[in-house]
Amino acid sequence: MSVSSNHQVVLKSRPVGVPQAHHFEIREADVPDLRDGEFLVRNEFLSVDPAMRGWVNAAANYSQPVQVGEVMRAFAAGRVVTSRHPDYPEGTAVMGLLGWQEFAVSDGSNIRRKIKETDLSLSLSLGVLGLNGITAYFGLTAAGEPQQGETVVVSTAAGAVGSIVGQLARLHGCRTVGITGGETKRRLCLDEFGYDAAIDYREPGLEAALREACPDGVDVYFDNTSGPISDTVLPMINRHARIVICGTASIQNWDPWPQGPRVDRLLLNKSARMMGFLAFDYEHRYEEAIAFLAPLVREGKLHFREEILDGLEAAPGSIADLYESRNLGKRLIRLI
Amino acid sequence: MSVSSNHQVVLKSRPVGVPQAHHFEIREADVPDLRDGEFLVRNEFLSVDPAMRGWVNAAANYSQPVQVGEVMRAFAAGRVVTSRHPDYPEGTAVMGLLGWQEFAVSDGSNIRRKIKETDLSLSLSLGVLGLNGITAYFGLTAAGEPQQGETVVVSTAAGAVGSIVGQLARLHGCRTVGITGGETKRRLCLDEFGYDAAIDYREPGLEAALREACPDGVDVYFDNTSGPISDTVLPMINRHARIVICGTASIQNWDPWPQGPRVDRLLLNKSARMMGFLAFDYEHRYEEAIAFLAPLVREGKLHFREEILDGLEAAPGSIADLYESRNLGKRLIRLI
Numbered sequence: 001m002s003v004s005s006n007h008q009v010v011l012k013s014r015p016v017g018v019p020q021a022h023h024f025e026i027r028e029a030d031v032p033d034l035r036d037g038e039f040l041v042r043n044e045f046l047s048v049d050p051a052m053r054g055w056v057n058a059a060a061n062y063s064q065p066v067q068v069g070e071v072m073r074a075f076a077a078g079r080v081v082t083s084r085h086p087d088y089p090e091g092t093a094v095m096g097l098l099g100w101q102e103f104a105v106s107d108g109s110n111i112r113r114k115i116k117e118t119d120l121s122l123s124l125s126l127g128v129l130g131l132n133g134i135t136a137y138f139g140l141t142a143a144g145e146p147q148q149g150e151t152v153v154v155s156t157a158a159g160a161v162g163s164i165v166g167q168l169a170r171l172h173g174c175r176t177v178g179i180t181g182g183e184t185k186r187r188l189c190l191d192e193f194g195y196d197a198a199i200d201y202r203e204p205g206l207e208a209a210l211r212e213a214c215p216d217g218v219d220v221y222f223d224n225t226s227g228p229i230s231d232t233v234l235p236m237i238n239r240h241a242r243i244v245i246c247g248t249a250s251i252q253n254w255d256p257w258p259q260g261p262r263v264d265r266l267l268l269n270k271s272a273r274m275m276g277f278l279a280f281d282y283e284h285r286y287e288e289a290i291a292f293l294a295p296l297v298r299e300g301k302l303h304f305r306e307e308i309l310d311g312l313e314a315a316p317g318s319i320a321d322l323y324e325s326r327n328l329g330k331r332l333i334r335l336i
Numbered sequence: 337m338s339v340s341s342n343h344q345v346v347l348k349s350r351p352v353g354v355p356q357a358h359h360f361e362i363r364e365a366d367v368p369d370l371r372d373g374e375f376l377v378r379n380e381f382l383s384v385d386p387a388m389r390g391w392v393n394a395a396a397n398y399s400q401p402v403q404v405g406e407v408m409r410a411f412a413a414g415r416v417v418t419s420r421h422p423d424y425p426e427g428t429a430v431m432g433l434l435g436w437q438e439f440a441v442s443d444g445s446n447i448r449r450k451i452k453e454t455d456l457s458l459s460l461s462l463g464v465l466g467l468n469g470i471t472a473y474f475g476l477t478a479a480g481e482p483q484q485g486e487t488v489v490v491s492t493a494a495g496a497v498g499s500i501v502g503q504l505a506r507l508h509g510c511r512t513v514g515i516t517g518g519e520t521k522r523r524l525c526l527d528e529f530g531y532d533a534a535i536d537y538r539e540p541g542l543e544a545a546l547r548e549a550c551p552d553g554v555d556v557y558f559d560n561t562s563g564p565i566s567d568t569v570l571p572m573i574n575r576h577a578r579i580v581i582c583g584t585a586s587i588q589n590w591d592p593w594p595q596g597p598r599v600d601r602l603l604l605n606k607s608a609r610m611m612g613f614l615a616f617d618y619e620h621r622y623e624e625a626i627a628f629l630a631p632l633v634r635e636g637k638l639h640f641r642e643e644i645l646d647g648l649e650a651a652p653g654s655i656a657d658l659y660e661s662r663n664l665g666k667r668l669i670r671l672i
Contacts, residue, residue, distance in 0.1 A: 226600050240617075245600045260598040264562050264581045265590060267612035274610045276603035281576075 006031045008071045009100035009315045011056055017253045019056050021317035024072060031103050039083035041094055041104045046333040047075035047126040048309075048318040050224075050249055072100040072315070075131065077115065077122040093118050095125040100315050102335055113286055117294050127160055127330035128297060128304040129290050135246060135279040136164035137289035140172075140222060143244045143277045148173035150219035151238075153210070154195075155229050156249060158185040160304075160330035163193045164293075165222045167302055170194055174220070177213045179206075179229055185328070192303050207232050217241075225250040227260070234266050243274040249323065305329025342367045344407045345436035345651045347392055353589045355392050357653035360408060367439050375419035377430055377440045382669040383411040383462040384645075384654040386560075386585055408436040408651070411467065413451065413458040429454050431461040436651050438671055449622055453630050463496055463666035464633060464640040465626050471582060471615040472500035473625035476508075476558060479580045479613045484509035486555035487574075489546075490531075491565050492585060494521035496640075496666035499529045500629075501558045503638055506530050510556070513549045515542075515565055521664070528639050543568050553577075561586040563596070570602050579610040585659065641665025 005028060012025045034040060055073050056066050066073050076098035080088050085108060088094065096111035098104035115125045127133065139161070146152055152169040156162040157178025166176045166189070178189040178198040189198035197213035199206065210232060217238040223230055227250035237243070251258055267274060282289075296302035307329045309318060315333050322331065341364060348361045370376060391409050392402050402409045412434035416424050421444060424430065432447035434440035451461045463469065475497070482488055488505040492498040493514025502512045502525070514525040514534040525534035533549035535542065546568060553574040559566055563586035573579070587594055603610060618625075632638035643665045645654060651669050658667065 223600070226598060230600065245604045248598075248601050248604065251598070251601070254601060257597050259595045261593050262562060262584075262587070262596045263599060264559070264566065264610065264612070265584050265587070267610060268581045268584065268614070269612065271612050271614045271617050273612070274600070274603060276600070276605065276607050276609070278604070278607045281607050 004031060005029075006101055006103045007312050008102075009312060010071055011066050011068050014058055014065075014068055015053075015056055016255075017057075018053055018323045019319050021320070023056070024316035026312060026316070029101075032105060034082060034084045034105065036084050038105055038107050039080050039085045039088045041076075041078045041098055041106055042081045042336070043076040043078040043098055043102060043104060044334070044336050045077045045123045045126055046100050046312075046315060046335065047130070048315070048322065048331040048333065049075070049131075050247055050319075050322050052319050053323070073097060074100045075112070075126055076100075076104070077125045077130075078104075079122075088114075093122055093125075095122075095130060100312070100333075102312065112283075113290075117290070120294075120297065123306060123308070123332050123334070124297065126332060127306060128164060128302065129294055131279055132160040132330060133164055133293045134282065134286055134289045135277070136161050136168060137292060138279060138282040138285070139244050139246050139277045140165050140168050140220075142282070143275045144220040144222060144242050146172045146174045146220050149175075151175045151177060151214050151216055152220040152222065153177045153179065153214065153218050153233055154222045155179045155233070156224035156247070157195060157198060158188045158193065158328070159224065161246060162222065162224060163189075163304065164302065166193050166195050169220070170196075175214075175216075177210070179210075179225075179233075188305075188328070192305075194303075201229055210236060220244070222246060224248075227251055227258075231261055234261075234263060237266065237270050237272050239270050239272070241270055241272040243272065245274060245276045252323070307331045308334050310334050340367060341365075342437055342439045343648050344438075345648060346407055347402050347404050350394055350401075350404055351389075351392055352591075353393075354389055354659045355655050357656070359392070360652035362648060362652070365437075368441060370418060370420045370441065372420050374441055374443050375416050375421045375424045377412075377414045377434055377442055378417045378672070379412040379414040379434055379438060379440060380670070380672050381413045381459045381462055382436050382648075382651060382671065383466070384651070384658065384667040384669065385411070385467075386583055386655075386658050388655050389659070409433060410436045411448070411462055412436075412440070413461045413466075414440070415458075424450075429458055429461075431458075431466060436648070436669075438648065448619075449626075453626070456630075456633065459642060459644070459668050459670070460633065462668060463642060464500060464638065465630055467615055468496040468666060469500055469629045470618065470622055470625045471613070472497050472504060473628060474615060474618040474621070475580050475582050475613045476501050476504050476556070478618070479611045480556040480558060480578050482508045482510045482556050485511075487511045487513060487550050487552055488556040488558065489513045489515065489550065489554050489569055490558045491515045491569070492560035492583070493531060493534060494524045494529065494664070495560065497582060498558070498560060499525075499640065500638065502529050502531050505556070506532075511550075511552075513546070515546075515561075515569075524641075524664070528641075530639075537565055546572060556580070558582060560584075563587055563594075567597055570597075570599060573602065573606050573608050575606050575608070577606055577608040579608065581610060581612045588659070642668055644668045644670050646670050
């Protein structure tokens with residue numbers, strides 16, 4: 001395949017808080033000739049992730065910020081179209097940090113994995129069989145360590161990660177309680193993701209609803225929100241509870257750093273632990289998660305939702321919605 | 337030994353915050369006749385611990401509060417003086433929750449351990465060879481998991497627990513940084529407990545001093561304070577840092593619950609964990625800790641300080657001082 005022109009979404013200005021469409025611009029760029037050891041990937045699906053806010057903000061985070069003028073950092077899935085790399089022949093399906101662009105030149109260093117499940121849509125490798133599934137799998141099992149009969153509470157329970165956490169926790173024999181925003185998502189939690197109870201945090205009485213849904217207290221809290229939801233859950237933890245911090249979606253801005261109830265005494269009173277969880281720490285074990293999840297997907301035992309937007313021009317405005325709970329399922333940009 | 341009269345320190349009124357002398361009174365009580373399965377302990381040393389504030393306050397804690405009119409809950413060490421229990425013959429040295437009193441009737445259920453190290457003062461079984469040493473040993477090794485070459489920061493670094501944590505961390509090959517109140521204790525940290533650096537948190541410039549003392553960041557933070565000291569340490573943690581919450585001495589009152597900077601994002605950015613640590617969770621492994629610590633004490637390789645007050649009448653006023661950093665070393669009441 002001969003490719004001479006590429007379209008890319010680049011960061012135009014640095015946002016404070018949630019990135020909006022106007023922080024990006026689409027530019028046309030040449031596709032350079034490949035050197036030995038390189039290959040060209042045609043992206044088929046681009047990922048839209050809450051973590052992107054952290055990637056473009058200036059504050060120190062778990063990765064270096066994207067610079068203004070650079071292609072927006074993003075996971076993408078596609079196929080190798082031309083190759084001068086022996087390990088990535090033409091036709092290889094790959095997932096990696098290929099950026100918000102149509103074509104990406106790679107030397108393999110930004111590839112996360114070769115996609116083996118080519119009987120399924122490549123989009124799954126950005127969701128349930130990608131970092132969402134991997135995050136849910138290790139975040140729940142390795143950090144949360146759920147035991148049969150325990151109560152697992154999940155915030156952003158209908159989200160791309162949370163919905164998998166809830167289903168995996170049920171497979172572990174746990175009582176699962178989902179917290180989500182709005183009646184549509186609450187029904188989704190009950191009807192599609194199999195939660196034992198689901199709570200709309202926008203309704204009044206979150207604390208009472210949680211107490212009713214968790215008559216035996218909370219053993220594992222898988223959190224993607226921080227803020228008032230966590231402040232309500234944490235006083236209900238049981239002895240030896242495990243709190244997995246996977247995201248902080250309810251906090252729009254960390255400058256100035258927000259205050260909340262001190263948690264150290266809660267952890268001390270209950271010999272509990274709170275752990276920050278980053279899927280990258282489990283990079284050497286990704287295939288273990290996918291080998292567990294893929295059969296469940298094929299057998300229809302693991303439900304998931306995708307929300308697919310068409311065309312590169314949908315990308316710039318696609319992050320802000322995630323923070324307003326307007327998406328239902330894993331958000332993706334389809335390019336071809 | 338025939339005993340007919342006992343003196344006890346009982347809780348007279350429930351304090352809010354730090355218990356003062358006037359919250360207690362000393363009363364004379366009869367020593368009841370022993371029944372089968374009971375034995376009488378003559379307490380030689382009574383312990384004074386920061387945890388006592390939690391034991392007498394009304395708020396839910398990790399143990400039920402002492403009721404007004406009850407003997408003050410306390411660890412004590414003594415010897416069996418009369419016995420109708422086959423496992424505790426006369427002369428047995430014991431440590432347990434025997435209360436702030438001269439004599440305690442026990443059926444064994446409140447005994448924590450039989451003291452084997454009778455070549456050393458029984459007072460040690462309330463400090464370096466008691467819960468202080470056990471807390472330091474498991475809190476550092478099991479919860480903190482120090483690795484050679486890492487930096488370990490200890491708050492209340494000159495205290496009964498902290499001073500042992502610092503010395504054990506050095507034995508693990510760590511750089512040790514102590515935080516303490518006042519120049520006297522700071523010198524003690526450097527000269528007696530072997531910290532690589534020691535900081536007086538009462539002096540201005542805590543943050544700058546910490547940064548200078550921890551050029552490679554903080555891998556383990558063993559905390560007994562909560563509050564502003566922790567707020568200064570936590571932003572300096574490294575990837576995969578372990579924060580061990582052993583106490584919250586700087587917080588005088590948890591009603592209303594105090595606010596502080598949210599820690600979840602710090603933990604997430606660094607894949608770090610914060611754990612509440614209660615020594616009781618390791619009760620089945622106490623002897624392992626003491627078997628490690630006792631030889632170090634005998635060989636003079638583990639330094640400790642005791643601050644011994646004489647007579648039961650010293651007990652009621654002995655807690656408040658702990659919260660004003662007026663004590664140097666493990667505080668004890670000597671009865672005989």
